[in-house]
Amino acid sequence: MKTSLLPIVVSLSVAFVPLADAAETRPLEIWISSYQDKVYYESMVKLYQEKVNKEFQANISAFGFREMPDKLAVAIKTGVNPPDIVQLDEVLFGVYLNGEPPFLDLSERVRNAGLDRDIVSSRLKLFSWKDKIYGVPQSLSAIVLYYRTDLFEKYQLTPADFRTWDDFVDRGEELALKHQALMALDPTYFDILLRQRGSDWFGKDGKPFPDEVMAIDTLKWMADLKDRGIAIIPERASIYDPVFFSSSVSPGEVLCLIGADWYGLDMLQQFTPELSGKWGIMPLPAWKDAKGVAGRRTSTFAGQGLMIYQGTTQSDAAWKFIEHVMKDTEANVKRFVDGNSFPAYQPAWKDSRLAQPMPFFSGQSFGKELMQLAPEVPEVAVAPGRPQAIFLFQENYFSQLMHGAMTAEKVVEEIKAALSR
Structure with missing residues (x-):
C-alpha cells in the first residue's frame, strides 16, 4: 500500500453477473x-x-x-x-x-x-x-525501523542502542532534552505494534480487540511518546503523505520511521532522493513480556x-x-x-540480486535483512470489519487520542460500538 489510508468502502453487497462464454480468446x-x-x-x-x-x-x-x-x-x-x-x-x-x-x-x-x-x-x-x-x-511486507545514519552519527547512536522499546524510549528522552524528536507517529503504527506484541484488531472468533488490555496499553504508549517529545505528529497526520517527506523528513525533524519493505523501497527512495546513502535499516525494537523476555523484531x-x-x-x-x-x-x-x-x-x-548492497541504504543488504526477519513476520487477522476499524481509527480517533481529547479506553470503547452496529 503506497498511499495513506483514505476513505474506503466499509461494506459491499455484490451480485455476481456471469459473463457470457466467449468462443474467441480476448485479452x-x-x-x-x-x-x-x-x-x-x-x-x-x-x-x-x-x-x-x-x-x-x-x-x-x-x-x-x-x-x-x-x-x-x-x-x-x-x-x-x-x-x-x-x-x-x-x-x-x-x-x-x-x-x-x-x-x-x-x-x-x-x-x-x-x-x-x-x-x-x-x-x-x-x-x-x-x-x-x-x-x-x-510482498513480504516485513516491518523494519528505517533510520538516518547521518543523524545517528551526529547524536552518537547505533542500532545496538535500540534492542527493545524500553531502549527506544530511553534514547528518545535523551534526544527530547536536546529538542530532537526520534520518530514520527502514524495511525498505522497501532496496527503494526499491536501485531508485533502478539495481538491484532480481531481475534479468531471475528470479534474486535481480542486482548483489550494490550490494545489500550499500546494506544497509551503511542500517546505517551508524543506527550514526552519523543515523537511528533506529521503535519497531515500521515507518514504516507508526500508533504511529510519535505516538511519533516528531509529537514531532519525525525531520526526514525517505522515502515514495511515497500515503504523504503518505494516511498523513501521516491520522496527523499537527496538522502541517498543516509538511510539505514534495522529490526524493530522488541517488546518484553511479563518475564522480561524480548519478543519478535518485526511486524507487518x-x-x-x-x-x-x-x-x-x-x-x-x-x-x-x-x-x-x-x-x-x-x-x-x-x-x-x-x-x-x-x-x-x-x-x-x-537469486543474488536480492541480496546486493543498496547504495540508498548506506550499502546495507536490505534483502538479507528481510530474509532474516521473514520467519518472525506475524499473520494478519482477516475479518470483514478490518477495513472499517482501520479507517475509523485513522479518521476519527487517532488525532483525538494524540492531542488528549480522548482516552485510550474511550477509543477502544467507541470503535467496538461502531463495529457492532
Whole structure:
C-alpha cells in the first residue's frame, strides 16, 4: 500500500453477473490498485509473451488505492467490463467478506503450483477466508525501523542502542532534552505494534480487540511518546503523505520511521532522493513480556495480492499468468530492484540480486535483512470489519487520542460500538 489510508468502502453487497462464454480468446483485463505498478505489469505481460505464450494479450488498467473498491463494485454489480484479474491491497480485502467473496477459490491451484510450500506461510493466509484462498500475496511486507545514519552519527547512536522499546524510549528522552524528536507517529503504527506484541484488531472468533488490555496499553504508549517529545505528529497526520517527506523528513525533524519493505523501497527512495546513502535499516525494537523476555523484531502491514474475478470466462489463462508472475525469478527480482516490494516467494531469494548492497541504504543488504526477519513476520487477522476499524481509527480517533481529547479506553470503547452496529 503506497498511499495513506483514505476513505474506503466499509461494506459491499455484490451480485455476481456471469459473463457470457466467449468462443474467441480476448485479452485479459487486469486491474491494478496502484499507478506505480502499471509499468511493472506491462513488463510482466512482455515477459510472459517471451517465456510462455507469444500470443498472450492483456490490458492493464491502473486505479488508485481509493478508487479500486468503487470501480470494482460497479463492475461486479453491472457485469459491464469487469476485470479478469484484480490486484487488491490486504487492507481492503475485508470489504468483500460480508457475503460470498466475488473472487475464485484458488486453494487447489495454489497447492498444485506448490505455492502453499514456497510462499512465506504467514503471508499465504493474507487473502484467505473460511479455509479458502482467494488471493496470492506478492510482498513480504516485513516491518523494519528505517533510520538516518547521518543523524545517528551526529547524536552518537547505533542500532545496538535500540534492542527493545524500553531502549527506544530511553534514547528518545535523551534526544527530547536536546529538542530532537526520534520518530514520527502514524495511525498505522497501532496496527503494526499491536501485531508485533502478539495481538491484532480481531481475534479468531471475528470479534474486535481480542486482548483489550494490550490494545489500550499500546494506544497509551503511542500517546505517551508524543506527550514526552519523543515523537511528533506529521503535519497531515500521515507518514504516507508526500508533504511529510519535505516538511519533516528531509529537514531532519525525525531520526526514525517505522515502515514495511515497500515503504523504503518505494516511498523513501521516491520522496527523499537527496538522502541517498543516509538511510539505514534495522529490526524493530522488541517488546518484553511479563518475564522480561524480548519478543519478535518485526511486524507487518498492508501488501498487495492477485485475485481472479469469479465471473471471468478465462480463469485458466488468468491463473497461468498469475502463477508465472508469482514463480518466475525475473518477475520477483524485478519487483524488488525496481523499488516496489520484497517478494514473499522464497525460492526467488536464492537469486543474488536480492541480496546486493543498496547504495540508498548506506550499502546495507536490505534483502538479507528481510530474509532474516521473514520467519518472525506475524499473520494478519482477516475479518470483514478490518477495513472499517482501520479507517475509523485513522479518521476519527487517532488525532483525538494524540492531542488528549480522548482516552485510550474511550477509543477502544467507541470503535467496538461502531463495529457492532
